[in-house]
Amino acid sequence: MLNRQFILKIVRFVIVGGSVTLIFMGLIQVFAGWWGKQLGFLAAYPIAATIHFLLNKRWTFADQRADKKRQVSEYLVMAACTFALQWAVYTAVTHWTPIQPKIAGLIANVAQIAITFFVMDRRIFAAQEPRS
Numbered sequence: 673m674l675n676r677q678f679i680l681k682i683v684r685f686v687i688v689g690g691s692v693t694l695i696f697m698g699l700i701q702v703f704a705g706w707w708g709k710q711l712g713f714l715a716a717y718p719i720a721a722t723i724h725f726l727l728n729k730r731w732t733f734a735d736q737r738a739d740k741k742r743q744v745s746e747y748l749v750m751a752a753c754t755f756a757l758q759w760a761v762y763t764a765v766t767h768w769t770p771i772q773p774k775i776a777g778l779i780a781n782v783a784q785i786a787i788t789f790f791v792m793d794r795r796i797f798a799a800q801e802p803r804s
Contacts, residue, residue: 684732685789688724693781696720697774704773709766712773713759721751733797743796750791754784 696716704712725747729735735743762780765771771779 681732681793682789685728685792688727688732689781689785689788692720692724692727693778695723696781697777700777701772701774709773709776710763713762713777716777717755717758721755728792729797733792735797746796747792750788750796754788757784757787 696719699716699719700712702712703715706712707715725744729743737743758780761783762776765776765779766773769776
């Protein structure tokens, strides 16, 4: 059974994810107009990922630990893996459909949500085990 704390964490994650997705879509729209669909996606991704990390660390997982180097490095590995998934989905959608780049970005983002939550909850921002 899911406890109340875990459900609240999921709700916060969804709010952060939705907010960052809207930011990401807006950035893609702007950058794609300047540099094309693919470069627009590439330019928007690091900005959105940084906002995503910071909001999840502070609010979703309420993490106050000092091991930020470990967290950032693990987040970057996770982001690289989920980026590959998002890039493949985005490229396929923009190549084979007439969907706007920002909507293709949304579809690509949805494809990686569960993976991201699981890795952040169980690894990157997991509660530290008490030392004995």
